[in-house]
Amino acid sequence: MALDDIARRGLVLLGCGKMGGAMLEGWLARGLPPASVWVLDPAPPEGLGPRGVHLNEDPPARPAVALVAVKPQMMDTALPRLAGLTGPDTLVISVAAGTPLSRFETAFGAETPVIRAMPNTPAAVGAGISAIIGNAAAREAHLALAEELLSAVGQVVRLAHEDQMDAVTGVSGSGPAYVFHMIEALAQAGEAEGLARDLAMALARATVAGAGALAAQSEESAETLRRNVTSPGGTTAAGLEVLMDEAQGLPPLMRRTVAAAAARARELRDG
Numbered sequence: 001m002a003l004d005d006i007a008r009r010g011l012v013l014l015g016c017g018k019m020g021g022a023m024l025e026g027w028l029a030r031g032l033p034p035a036s037v038w039v040l041d042p043a044p045p046e047g048l049g050p051r052g053v054h055l056n057e058d059p060p061a062r063p064a065v066a067l068v069a070v071k072p073q074m075m076d077t078a079l080p081r082l083a084g085l086t087g088p089d090t091l092v093i094s095v096a097a098g099t100p101l102s103r104f105e106t107a108f109g110a111e112t113p114v115i116r117a118m119p120n121t122p123a124a125v126g127a128g129i130s131a132i133i134g135n136a137a138a139r140e141a142h143l144a145l146a147e148e149l150l151s152a153v154g155q156v157v158r159l160a161h162e163d164q165m166d167a168v169t170g171v172s173g174s175g176p177a178y179v180f181h182m183i184e185a186l187a188q189a190g191e192a193e194g195l196a197r198d199l200a201m202a203l204a205r206a207t208v209a210g211a212g213a214l215a216a217q218s219e220e221s222a223e224t225l226r227r228n229v230t231s232p233g234g235t236t237a238a239g240l241e242v243l244m245d246e247a248q249g250l251p252p253l254m255r256r257t258v259a260a261a262a263a264r265a266r267e268l269r270d271g
Contacts, residue, residue, distance in 0.1 A: 003030075003032065003145075003148060005064045006032065006036060006064045006065055007032060007033050007036045008036075008064075009060065009062065009063055009064040010036050010037070010038060010059065010060040010063040010064060011027075011032070011036060011037050011038070011063060011064060011065045011066075011067065012038045012040065012059045012060075012063045012065070012066040012067070012082065012085065013037060013038065013039045013040070013041075013067050013069065014040050014041075014066065014067065014068045014069065014070060014078055014081060014082060015040070015041055015068065015069035015070035015071075015074075015078065016039045016041040016044045016045060016048070016069070017041075017069065017070075018121070018124060019069050019095055019119060019121075019123060020039075020041070020067070020069035020095075021045050022123045022124045022128075022153050023067070023069070023095075023119075023123070023149070023150070023152060023153055024037065024039070024053075026126065026152025026153045027149065027152055028051075029152070030152055033052075034051050034052030034053045035052050035053075035054070037053045037054065038053075038054040038057060038059040038060070038063070039053055039054065039055050039056070040056060040059070040081055041056070042056075044056070059085060060085075061084070061085065062085070062087065062089050062090055063085060063090055064090065064091065065090065065091045065092075065093060065145070065149070066082050066085060066086055066090055066091070066092050066093070067092075067093045067094075067095070067149070068082075068092065068093070068094040068095065068096055068104075069095050069096070070096060071096065072096050072097060072098045072099050072268065075096065075099060075103065079104075079107045082107075082108070083107075086108040086109075086112050087108075087109070087111065087112055088111045088112065088113070088137070090112065090113075091113050091114075091115065091138075091142050091145060091146070092104055092108060092112055092113065092114045092115070093114075093115045093116075093117060093146050093149065093150075094114065094115070094116050094117065095117050095118070095119055095130075097118065097169060097173065097265070097268070098169075098265055098268035098269045099116070099269075100116070100162065100269055101114050101116050101133070101134075101135045101162060104116075104135075105135060110135070110136070110137065111137055112137060113134065113135065113137040113138040113139065113142045114134065114135045114137065114138060115132050115133070115134045115135075115138050115142060115143065115146045116132065116133050116134075116162065116165065117130045117131065117132045117146065117150055118130060118131045118132075118165055118168050118169055118172070118173050119150065119153060119154070120172050120173050120175065120176055121176045122154065122176060123153035123154050124153075126152075126153055126154060127154055127216075128153045128154030128155070129154050129155040129156070129157065129172050130150040130153070130154065130155070130156045130157070131156075131157050131158070131159050131164075131165065131168040131172070132146055132147070132150065132156060132157070132158055132159065133158070133159040133161070133162050133164070133165060134146075143158065165265070166262045166263075166265040166266050166269070167258070167262050169261060169262060169265040170257075170258040170259065170260075170261035170262035170265065171258055173261075173265075174258075174261040178254075178257060179208060179212075182208060183201075183204045183205055183208050184204075186200075186203075186204040186207070186208070187200040187201040187203070187204035187205075188200070190203060190204065226240075
């Protein structure tokens, strides 16, 4: 199974919101023919039809891939739209948070290969990261295909166990919101030191974005990068002394933050 098989047999995208739309744009940019894509969504983005995508039309009987990109609370009404389309020859990929593999096996049968993925919102600019795990019916070829599809919006990593998905949710799934809040907090701290609001926000946004880009492009570890910009007894060292405090600094706060998000993910998974 490869992308040419998708072009021949078709891909069904169930849900075309921000995440589904970002992936679709990535696939089309990589050369997937629009006529090979069927989008099922009650309120799809404008302009899809004229681009040649099949919009809310009857999909092929046995598509190569059916990708589920709807919110978890919509599963009960959305999944029946794929009834009769899936089976051993169709790979089901889910990017729905908190929905376990067993939910799809119940809906489509244990013989259907299913891959659960957790992407994050930077996928909208091609800078996301997705973690994937497959059920027992998912073979190496299925995992490789899922990686190829998801790599259109960023990096892809594989998990060893599905239970790890809750931690992934707490780290990378919810993580962009933590970073956005850090920008807010850094800008507010700049205001408190006398900077105008717009200037403080411009400095904070550019600093976080630039540091992230440097971390992504550098082969050095985050610890090494931190040390490289920290002169003994300097201003950065003074700030880090507060931020790295073992009792009240960022490390214990981040542990509690990720733990809370992961715990909520488990609650959603278990109903």
